Amino acid sequence: MPDIARKIRDSFARQSLITTLGATLDTIADGTVTITAPILDLAKQQHGHGHAALTFAIADSAAGYAALTLMDAEAEVLTAEMKINLLAPASGDRLIAEGRVIKPGRRLVIVQSDVFAETDGTRRHIAIAQGTMIPV
């Protein structure tokens, strides 16, 4: 796990969009990864809330890295498909995406994510995502 965690942190740091969005890796465990992001002024939609693509970005990344925690050390992973339902506006102090593996596999890894918006320590559920990662 330490090697996998370091590899995930290296990969995360190389994603320039993730850096642009100010997202950070929170926790890495077997089959689950948590990513946190502020709602920067550069990442909003037309009503001043976080953009759906910001929510998607952290939901997708948390799920992808969750998949990576269960794969071989040399493996990489790509998103094949992802479906997101947006439950509420992305507003508050920060967003938190919790990704997890539902079914690991050699060819396909099925994943889910929950995204929450936190304000003054209170969380609102703002998105759920379900998708498929493929090893490359």
Next chain:
Amino acid sequence: MPDIARKIRDSFARQSLITTLGATLDTIADGTVTITAPILDLAKQQHGHGHAALTFAIADSAAGYAALTLMDAEAEVLTAEMKINLLAPASGDRLIAEGRVIKPGRRLVIVQSDVFAETDGTRRHIAIAQGTMIPV
């Protein structure tokens, strides 16, 4: 249509994430909108291709504004859900998202998008998306 087009351009300009990504509105017609984006250094994933969230951002926006072309002048639209299948890496000179309305409606607007990566004038199909917009 001129009023709707101006309203869409105003809304588009207020989406800071879209400005951050360098995306531009290409064409606006009844039920279809095209958005173009470069693959900026700030919008990449770990292998140097455009990030899935960049592809998602323009697929979602093109579909959302396509929905707006068929709605009342004072209407606004939100993404309720969106599903994207990524077909190939987002690499090349620029990305082009074509959004269209499959079924307009007072409560739900069903939409699809295709995203292409263009290199030296040649297009590769890199993503398809299918989702639901709701008037607000």
Next chain:
Amino acid sequence: MPDIARKIRDSFARQSLITTLGATLDTIADGTVTITAPILDLAKQQHGHGHAALTFAIADSAAGYAALTLMDAEAEVLTAEMKINLLAPASGDRLIAEGRVIKPGRRLVIVQSDVFAETDGTRRHIAIAQGTMIPV
């Protein structure tokens, strides 16, 4: 809840496809419904497993009736969209779909389902689904 439960049982009984598939309503609680189905000879795919449409049918119904448990007594519900990831073949003694409401709402109800295949009392997770129900 007793009235809602009776209404759900009545509605369930009127779904001829559900009767054809031999599915039964297992449990009804606030925001969750469980449906069980055998894998009848008339409901198989080409390799002799349960058909994906059987899995979809009970995942969708469990989610739809879960939505109905949280709605007004006179409300009805329709599936607007549903996404299913199939994790493993539908084989075993019977299938069990657990539907739940993730976010209730006046206009949209966001739902998820898990489907399990049970063999000799042991459950395998065979599908996850995520979708949107609308009151009608």
Next chain:
Amino acid sequence: MPDIARKIRDSFARQSLITTLGATLDTIADGTVTITAPILDLAKQQHGHGHAALTFAIADSAAGYAALTLMDAEAEVLTAEMKINLLAPASGDRLIAEGRVIKPGRRLVIVQSDVFAETDGTRRHIAIAQGTMIPV
């Protein structure tokens, strides 16, 4: 193509649920397959329309067999995931699903389907689906 067409007809005939629903293979071409189904009394939902699982069954099958038209003679295909948006009730004389391959591949085949309800020769668009088939 004749061999593939025969193989698809054989596989289709072995799907008991498809036989139960009365569906028939209409056309088979490179990358596209059309399936037709009546709305039998045994395949309805609680309001007397065709059940969502009937629409799903033919959308999924048309897409899966479309994938098979582009694969090796000995290949088989499974649905990994499928997302369906229901546009209108499944009512009328019969349902028609048109499946097509968006992107063939050795590991994943990305597919779409449109489903129409035909009444007195007039078609209404009742569903769109987008998913992933995997060779097995």
